[in-house]
Amino acid sequence: MEVFVSQVFTGLSAGAVLLLIAVGLTLTFGQMGVINMAHGEFLMAGAYTAYVVNLVVGDAGLGLLVALPVGFLVGGLLGVVLEASVIRWMYHRPLDTLLVTYGVGLVLQQVARDVFGAPAKDVPSPSWLSGSVPVLGYDFPMARLFLLLLSVACLLAVLALLRRTALGRQVRATVENRDLAETVGISTRRTDRITFFLGSGLAGIAGVALTLLGSTGPTIGASYIVEAFLVVVVGGIGQLKGTVIAAFSIGVLQAFLEYATSGSIAKVVVFLAIVVFLQVRPQGIFAVRTRSLA
């Protein structure tokens, strides 16, 4: 029982990390059919933002609170720049976008290495996030709890934005049918850019949050990107609810497998399970009925 509880929580918090990264991907992948491999590097930029903000502010707690919005802006701006300079020219070539953004990612990694140096940087955790809270007899680390809450909060914010605002309606209309959206006067160019800002900004937030769990290095994003894409694919492209389910199930599945076997085997089994799952449901958990997706 104890093992069960601890693994559910560990899995949920791992899923929360995946979710935070994958939500942004789902938005851009879903709406524009763009596979942005540099998403991981936006995350890295968020992590370095946390590092820099912390140096400037000098207080771990305040630093984190400042870094979250700043990280969002940094990630978002990088996204907009990428969209405007590269991706907008390639909407009709989704596969090629994958390679181009991978290249952008490589360059960003090396920039980080040259600017910040290769050694990993530590961002100190605020004192109010050290230690743990007992939940059902399990000591849930505060940092992980914070991450879980942050990820849920981000998700709710995105949902509210999509459901409640005019912008959200435009985004959904564009996802549904790009041509039709254009004919009713929605500027899909503008919508695309905003979506990209939002999705990339979320990666920035994820980066800031991840400094609570690990180190900040040039390859921090690359280590998450493959898994994050799998979450998107399993969830069903453009489907937030699918992404949520996929992220948490993969997180929990991995946690249990890891408990039963080892880290390597768990990863391999999860990857294979995903391949098999896509045999059963090639469209992911929730299939989208739209023709504008690539």
Place this chain on the structure above:
Amino acid sequence: MSVPGRDYLEVRGIRVEFDGFVAVDGVDLTLLQGQVHFLIGPNGAGKTTLVDALTGLVRATGLASYDNQNLLDRPSHAIVRLGIGRTFQTATVFEELTVLQNLDIAGGVHRRARSLLRRRRGVPERVHETLATIGLTEQADRPAGVLSHGQKQWLEIGMLLVQDARVMLLDEPVAGMSAEERRETGELLHRIGQERTIVVIEHDMDFVRDFADVVTVMSAGRVLAHGTVEEIRADPEVQRVYLGHTVEGVA
């Protein structure tokens, strides 16, 4: 030379449903060889969906029997191999291949796997004939991408000929064609229709009137009427539901 079971396509009770929306609702049809059938009806009547169902693009229930096989059980390419071919609303030819290559590739179904690995030598007889039939002999070596819209439609029909499709399902083949091209297309259909079952989805009523042997009117997923152009014209039901307010050509 009528092969038993291959001189007609029989459709019984076909039904297609998308998430509760019934697009085709129990259609019965018998499509005979040697006739040019026209399938007409307002937008959303289910014409294209019916063709999609017959060619394995959407799941359907019911029976569509050809050559003693139920088409609805089979994947698209297997249906094609039974001798049923189709075209699409927008002409889809391989634009980077030449006209000749487009036709040649259509004949691939009947080749053995080994011969696929060899390069094409000379032009197969059937391809030659087809080039003449569709009137593209002079364009044989040009990339299909540079053809006019009408020529692309003809090329598609030519590809069906090379494929030796016994049943041809053509989705709005004359859309966007000039009057002259329409006439030529109509004549072409009648020429090749002698030994085949040809089904044309069409909106242009002049074209229907000039070339249809049999007309089926669909509305809201059902067959409204079936018969010759004259019979359809006279059908009060058709006039009430359909012809009255949209089409002036027939009424």
Place this chain on the structure above:
Amino acid sequence: MSRRTTLLTALGWLALAAALLGLAPALLSDFRLGLLAKYCCYAIAAVGIGLAWGRGGMLVLGQGLYFGLGGYAMAMHLKLTDAGPGQVPDFMVLYAGGEMPVWWEPFRSPVVTLLAILLLPVLVATVLGAAIFKRRVKGAYFAILSQALTAAFAILLIGQVKTTGGFNGLNNFQSFFGYSLYDPVNKRMLYFLAAGVLLASVALMAQLHRSRFGELLVATRDAEERVRFLGHDPANVKLVAYVLAAVLASVGGALFVPVVGIISPEDVGVGASIALVAGVALGGRASLFGPALGALLVGYAETSLSESFPGSWSYFQGGLFVVVVLLLPGGLAQALSALASVRHRVGGPPGGRRRRERPASDRTRPGPTTPQEVTA
């Protein structure tokens, strides 16, 4: 394909052969020739990627999987022959208490090994490919899946220290089918072997490109649904190309082992797999010579850049992807043919000109196109 193109192809092939078999050995030192042999191994895999990606439209981001299958099969054989009959490879003596898993045993035989190098990728690629293509998983889905598979493979290798050498991989080979690997003359022999295989695979591609299958593959790439209505199952067409690409990657990997003297998870992982794609993109994915020449060029660039400016390699590789794929989707082949203003024909650069395939009806109702529409 016209007579003139055929002639040009033949001349191009002869020029490549003359450069690889005549010029290079005459001009290069043993060390440089060894490097060229390594690039040849990458180029063999790249030729396969050219077929699958350039001609077939399948962005294979996980060829490291097959490169690794061939590489490890060869490496296991070399370790076993070095150990001698009935003996166990050195690393197993050290780390696994001298116990050898049963599945190593068949690789003692050179015949089994050579067959494994050819057939293992066929088997794996057929199973995976059939599963993936029959379910109409394509485009980005396919790319991501192939990448995930190679990532899983690398993790698996790393996790099995006792049977695969783990992160260290397999290395320290003494001999290659009876020939000492310490002898420079034998190293040259290996170069000729790698170059010969590369030339043969380019020749094989030339034949495939002008075959009916080649046309069908391009047709499938450009309009998969249309091909279905020619009576072909596009899944089968793609499968053949995918399997061939897998075999070429495997052969490249198998030659890589004696040439470089090591195979490790680093050589088969995500990064290595994408690096293979880089050369293909540079050279021209759909062209005949592009993938091979691109891979040779990228290999050379990597070596010389890292010799002069450590760290600049990342900028170069990243920049290459951005510049080439964005501005020159047909790669150098496109640039060359633009220069020569030769009009391209079958399988010219697909990027920028590929249309989204939408054959079925286009209406606002829930359409009949859902299963195959998701990917372009």
Place this chain on the structure above:
Amino acid sequence: MNSRTTRTITAAFSVAALAGALAGCGAKAGESADAAESCVETDGDTVKIGFLNSLSGTMAISETTVFKSLSMAAEEINADGGVLGKQLEIVSEDGQSEPTVFAEKATKLIDQDCVAAVFGGWTSSSRKAMLPVFEGKDALLFYPVQYEGLEASENIFYTGATTNQQIIPALDYLKDEKGIESIFLVGSDYVFPRTANAIIQAYAEEHGIEVLGEEYQPLGSTSFGTVVDKVKAAGADAVFNTLNGDSNVAFFKEYKGKGLTAESMPVVSVSIAEEEVPGVGVDNLVGQYTAWNYYQTLETPVNEEFVAAFKEANGAKAVTSDPMEAAYTSLHLWKGMVEKADSFDVDDVVAAADGVTFEAPEGTVTVNGENHHIAKTALIGQIREDGLIETVWSSDGPIEPDPFLEGYAWWEGE
């Protein structure tokens, strides 16, 4: 030209290539190939040596510092008159954190640049990849990092610790000083942790210590939720940590987050040196233990000079660590061997190696001519608030290297 002609030509060429390949064959296995003649140039005023470190990729974090201390040693030696009166000329290559590249660059340094010796490598995989190159070309490699032992190549000198100079003393410390009765093993999934843990298992069995778990994570993994859950649930007296690089950060953050401390469950790490501490975060590490043979805080005149010189060259914030010191020492040891042999020839240098000593920052080290390792003193350290490591225990003088653990009856190869 028709296709048949093309095909014939193709076939002809393929056959010719194959025939050429086979006809040109050299020595069969077992026959001795003509030993590659060394091309080392020793007639001039300079002699070339090669530095081979990862200056890019994931290992650049650690190896860049090794490169810096090697460079410092070379400058010192040159300022001091060089080796046998010749100035050292450095050829540096980037190993890019990839074993394959290490093998390739090693070949280049030996064949193309004709260096007298190569210094570098860090990971076991890079060393394993280079080993056949150095043996095949009869060249010299100085490897400066503690490693898993079980190796003694004629062509490599190992100036970092082998297992009986690091792992076993750490276990002795835990057993004798801390009185532990149980232990939990956590490591990255590669050969060093696997081998180290095999040794620990054997040691534990011999000395009645219970091993409560053995967990591995893929290199570079940053998900330690489950592992730390297992560690916590097992409740061992101590944790033996062979994690590498970034994984340490995630592990220690998780460790602290789940309320585990140096007091409640101490962790002994063998891959965290002064250089890595800031990256992991001093807060997360204070009070934890490390096992090495050198710390920056050592109070010997030689070390104080070494630290001062290093800070002079690399800034006041620079720290020194065990692998850097071992690299620094390796260049000086090579100098000692060459001068003792009065020759740069590899065979002469190897023959002269036994007993060469150097007053290193870590203390006096001596080369063992038989297994090419060096005698070193083992030091257990504790991480301080300022990020430096303080010696809390040391072995009784230098320990003779025993890479195959032949002197330990409980070890029989696993």
